[in-house]
Amino acid sequence: MVDLAKIVYYPQFWDLAHRFYEESWEFSCGMHYNEILMNHQIGFPLVHAETNFIHPLSYGDTVKCWLTVVNIGNTSVTWKYEFRNQNNTLCWTSEQVTVCVGMNDITTKIQVPDWMRKGLSKLMKN
Numbered sequence: 001m002v003d004l005a006k007i008v009y010y011p012q013f014w015d016l017a018h019r020f021y022e023e024s025w026e027f028s029c030g031m032h033y034n035e036i037l038m039n040h041q042i043g044f045p046l047v048h049a050e051t052n053f054i055h056p057l058s059y060g061d062t063v064k065c066w067l068t069v070v071n072i073g074n075t076s077v078t079w080k081y082e083f084r085n086q087n088n089t090l091c092w093t094s095e096q097v098t099v100c101v102g103m104n105d106i107t108t109k110i111q112v113p114d115w116m117r118k119g120l121s122k123l124m125k126n
Helices: 011-029 033-038 114-123
Strands: 046-053 064-072 076-084 090-099 105-109
Touching (some): 011 064, 011 076, 011 090
Antiparallel strands (some): 046 090, 064 076
16 A cells, blocks of 8 residues: 555555545445445446645555535536545545446436435535
């Protein structure tokens, strides 16, 4: 997870972000992301991302993630990530757009279901 400079190797930020993303579904919609994929046959592939590496995370640092939903469109969701270390230093930010698709045809957008929209709205800042 760390490189020779003893800081987190940059692709690991993306892996951590996805892990936090998957965990967020428990809070927002009351089920694990795997249930969304398998039982509801809905997926959210990433289609756009803007990311900033602000401060390195070092070996032994604790990562805190603030994950919010910025926008829920008809067929997409925009997520905002902030990673901070144990000193509350901002280390990484990313705004990511995912598109709602049916798992039987991942090339075609579908509308974000109302029950999901309601759940995801829990992650929006007031």
